[in-house]
Amino acid sequence: MTSYDLTGRTALVTGGAQGLGAGMAQALAAAGASVAIADINAAGGQETVEALRATGAKAEFVQLDVTDDAAWEAAVESTIGALGGLDIVVNNAGIEVTSLIADLDAEAASAMLQVNVIGTALGVKHAFRAMRPGGKAGRGGSVVNIASVAATIAFPGISLYSATKSGIDRLTRVAAAESGKLGYGVRVNCIYPALTPTAMGNKLAVDTAELGLFPSVEAAVQTVVELTPLGRLGQVDDMADAVVFLSSDAAKFITGAGLPVDGGMGM
Template sequence: MQQQSDYQLNGLVALVTGAGRGLGASIAEHLAANGAAVAISDRDGDAVQQQAERLTSLGYKVHSYQHDVCNESQWQDVIGAVVANMGGYDILVNNAGIEDICLLENTSLETFKRIQDVNVNGSFLGLKHSIAAMKPGGAAGKGGSIINLSSVAGMSGFTGISSYCAAKGGVRLLTKAAARECGELGYGIRVNSVHPGFVHTEMGNNLLEGYVRLGLAESIEQSTELFKSMHPLGFGQPKDIGNLVSFLASPASAWITGSEHVIDGGWKS
């Protein structure tokens, strides 16, 4: 009998948040292509339903859920539905996130709190309830892999996105604390973070436009060249992040936890 590759996800069930578009949609497709049954969620119910229909048309097993990651009871409901409807729960990708392009001196406290709420509190709630479900004795109970989307902006400061830097830095260390705790308690749950550089998505394009709006670049072309010059291998594509997340979700990364995976075309090298 031919042995299954450790890179395959056959028989595993994944949940990807913020999967109505951009990185989340690409990550969900990569997990499904590698054999996982995938639940996708997003605050935008129409967008995530459209993604589910697209992925189902490709032959993948997909369920969709409208889901505000800042709402704790919705986390409980979604995870419960995933276990009940899909027969397990093995992988969480905490992808949902927002940014604000604004100089620190002009950033309102309300905006700062909102950025932390979605990026940090949303990841915290996902960790909290996924660990409870995945650990021995939990609703799924087989352990698993949790991947938190941070950013290179969670490792270094950048002009115009201070709120986002603070949030993604929080995700980075929350990941490490959760990984150590799950390891020491013998839960069989691995927790890692992914730190993309500039990727061509709606959020990435908003950053280019924001730099022009703030007067940090004279045009979209200049803004694009500024960020492109930081990446020796050029800008990334959503599929690049999907490939890395699929690896971290798979048995091939069984001895990796608490680590930060920079994927930035050489920006931080």
């Protein structure tokens, strides 16, 4: 059986300073990968790097605004220079602004589109350029995009967020088709995480309650649990394990796929 061993590979994780991104970086490092933490939060990113190094992992921080094309180019170059290559890109960075459709703010909606969709698309672009034959890394690899169970269900208060995560799903499939057709040797997949009690997940529960969609924060969380066949919220390690799997040779014949990691909520 092929293992999930990532020894000798280098991963770049966006939004890696905290939450799901930090958990994914830790899991990749535990599987043997060197990891670049890419984030706009330099202090938090450096903290995560130091935590990884304390476990014996090789890790670096790279400053990255995922909506900035030039910043992506610089982050990839820095990663390859510091860690010796690039084999895995995890496009995790994202934002969520809860709103009723009747109260939608165009500026907030645009910000979600820029970070969640354009930021992910730029991540795929620069992964392809670096990993394809003739690129600065040039040995193929894996891209894992982070969508959401919000792409597969209709949950009140997250219309534009859901739309952006649905966009990531479609982007993933087209990118996988292009990579295969053009011989890049890069697999592209995405996961659909469940609601997870990170800072973003907790804020969503608070926001939906404040909008009057649920009588309390506890009721909002309980509704999610009741909609989940496995009967609990997701945990960071649930999502991180899926990223390691899709990044490994155990998934070597998987591309263009969306993996639900949602306890059955989106089925």
